[in-house]
Amino acid sequence: MRVEHQPLLTRNPCTQRHLISFHYGRPGRADKVYLQASLHADELPGMLALHHLRGMLDSAEARGQILGEIVLVPIANPIGLEQTLMHDAMGRFDFNSGENFNRRYPDLAETIRDRLAHELTGDADENRQIIRRAMASALKQIRPSSEIDSMRQAQLLLAHDADFVLDLHCDAQAVVHLYGETPCWSQIEPLARYIGAQASLLASGTGAGSFDEACGQPWWRLAEAFAGRFPIPSGCVAATVELRGEADVDHALARVDAAALYAFLQHRGILAGTPPPMPALLQPATPFDGSLTLRAPCAGLVVFLHKPGAWIERDEPVVHVIDPITGATQVVCSSIRGVMYMRSAIRFAAAGVELCKVAGATALEGGVMVSA
Template structure:
């Protein structure tokens, strides 16, 4: 295993941070898989999962069983990891710019499209290599004027040429769920099955500019533009994997998740050994546009009537908002059917606050709703 340190642009003297990555296997040999944890730096279950996965990979490497390239980034956001306010970790938004750490990644399809057509040919493998080369060059030339942008570029330089990218997050209180691009679902379904994911939310571009979209989206967009004349493969199956809730940092859960990720790596052929049989999906994949966000209609004490993972039917009461002064209770009901895959940790809400989300099978009129 090799350790690499990529310096980030320092905001002031004597404050330089690095993005540290752990590299298994040989570049160019077999498939490449990239895994990072805690891009939202206060979402820590993935960090522990990679700790346990690393131990399995160390053993596999000692046995000569790494048949591809695997890159682990246990701390994907050293900038946000340092941010605290009154003893509480604040890792979702950059204090300096106010930006969500998982937004505004560069649009690689837009950066490389104009110069690509003259180089493409009729061999899909050659086109994959050319596109990855163009992405790497575009990232090297992408102007960086802040520590945050240098972090984004450093992450993408590690991930842009991967066949599979897994971005490990978590929610406030949640069951295992994932977000992915619709064209990649056949490649991603085995991951969902191994991990026991309860909700798989699919979309073809949300406009969020997130890390997973920056890695996976360029391929199908380039195929839409050039695919009539040149074969463009779906070159990077990229997933945002939500490992339950923020408080679910436990060895038992992390060891189990690491074991299932290892099984997925065996399924991909990146690690030796026969992959275990895949269990059935808990629930079919659903459109991200069908995800219903329930919001507080008024201020009040929040009492959830269901735990994450519960099946909610249309019209079911889901949350109560209680006014402790008047004694009035307002019930929030679901307007869809599906799994409640996350709920907020807030227990006294202001009007309009997000309370929970339900993975419905039918797209909603408002379409995809991405949280801030």
């Protein structure tokens, strides 16, 4: 195993941050998998899961059981990790720019498409290498003007040539769930089974400009752009895995998650050994735009009637919002049936604040429910 330090653009002459990556195996022997944690720096369960996975990979390396290439980045966001306000971690948005750390990644498909029209061939395997070289060239040509942009560039330089990319996050209070690209579901489903996802939300591009989309989306978009002209393989599958809630930084849970990731790496042929039997899929995949967001109809005390992971029926009460002055209680119900996969940590809400989400089987218009 080797450790690499990628310096980020400095904001002043007295400080320097690095993106630190751990590299196992040898490039080119088998597939490459890239895993990073805590891109939203106050979301820490994934960081602990990778801590435990590293111990398992160290043992596998000593036994000569690493067949492919594995790159781990346990602190994907050294900028956000330092951000606190009155003792509270604030790792979702950059204090300097106000940007969400998981947005505004470069659109590599758009950047390299015209160039590829003159370079692609009739061989899919050759085209995979051509596309990866074009991505690397485009990323190296970027001249970041901010520390956060240099961090995005450094992450993508590590991940752009991976066959599978896992971005480990968590929610406020949640069960394990994941986000992926609809065209890649057949390759993501084994991951959903091993990690015990209680919701798998799929979309063909949300337009968010997130890290996982920057890695996986270019391949199926380029395949569509060159359909009938050049064969474009599925060069990278990417998924965002939400490892429960922010407070679920627990050794027992992290060991379970690390074991699940290890089993998935065995399934992918990155690690030697027979993977454990694939568990049942806990819930079928649902469309990303079938997720219903329930919001507070008024200001008040928030009382949830269900825990994350509960099955919610249509028109079932989910939340009480109580005015402590008048005593009036607003009942927030779900207009769909599905799993409530996350809920907010807020217990006194302003009107319109997001309370929780329910994964429904059918696409919605707007995806928002204020009250019922």
